[in-house]
Amino acid sequence: MNGSGRIRIIGGTLRNSRLDVPDLPGLRPTTDRVRETLFNWLQPVIEGSRCLDLYAGTGALGIEALSRGAAMLTFVEREPKLVAALKANLARLKVQASVVADDASRWLKGGGKPFEVVFMDPPFAAGEWEKAAALLEEGGWLSDSAWVYVESPRGTDLALPVTWLPHRQGQAGDVAYALYRRTLSDPLS
Numbered sequence: 001m002n003g004s005g006r007i008r009i010i011g012g013t014l015r016n017s018r019l020d021v022p023d024l025p026g027l028r029p030t031t032d033r034v035r036e037t038l039f040n041w042l043q044p045v046i047e048g049s050r051c052l053d054l055y056a057g058t059g060a061l062g063i064e065a066l067s068r069g070a071a072m073l074t075f076v077e078r079e080p081k082l083v084a085a086l087k088a089n090l091a092r093l094k095v096q097a098s099v100v101a102d103d104a105s106r107w108l109k110g111g112g113k114p115f116e117v118v119f120m121d122p123p124f125a126a127g128e129w130e131k132a133a134a135l136l137e138e139g140g141w142l143s144d145s146a147w148v149y150v151e152s153p154r155g156t157d158l159a160l161p162v163t164w165l166p167h168r169q170g171q172a173g174d175v176a177y178a179l180y181r182r183t184l185s186d187p188l189s
Contacts, residue, residue: 007060010036012067019089021058022081026123029058030151034172038149039068041168041179042117045147046070049116052141054104054132059086061119061149066095070117073097076104104128108135114143121151129158137161146182151175 006018007029021029030038038061039046047069053062056075059082066073075097077083083101090097100107105128118136122128129152136142148164154176161182169178 007058008032009060009064009067011039011064012069014063014067014093014095017067017093019058019060019063020085022085024079024081026125027057027082028124028175029060030121030177031172031175034151034170034175034177035060035064037170038177038179039064042147042149043068046117050113050143051117051119052076052115053119054108054136055120055122055128056086056099057082057121059089061121062097063089063093063095065117065119066097074100074115076100076102076107078103105131105135108132108139108141111139112141114146115141116143116146118142118146118148120148124153129156130160133158133160133164137163142182144182144184148180148182149177150180151177 005021007021009017010032046065048071050072051065051070053075056077059075062073062075087099154171154174163182164180165183167179167181
């Protein structure tokens, strides 16, 4: 996305609300089409869930989850301009959520209650998928049957935990996206 702009929430109670987006290099908000697909996949589980928007950026994924009935959301973002924009958007929309201004990897080294849904869309240049996935697993951040959404550059092979089973996936332009279901039992037994 070039220049300051706005992103539209596409479903739920906040449908058609606009999010103000600052002009920052490398910012790549998830497209409307991909968000629509993702939330169609998550529709049976999103209501009442505890969600984490890791590398929140604009916060569009997390706010979309809140709009569709998520019970609790934590946003983690280190860029001060994005944190400020996210807090302003949440206040304007009168939505309650926790915004953590910190580096995702550093924050994941702490401890907390497990999440049922995690959105993981790090800056592509940072290449933090495997590191973040390992910290999510090792830190007890995931419920036993958590859903984890991952965006990455198309054609990237990710070494994700063996407990994350692919559920659905797709591609849009240069972006690959996938939803994983965490399982602690052996799927072959």
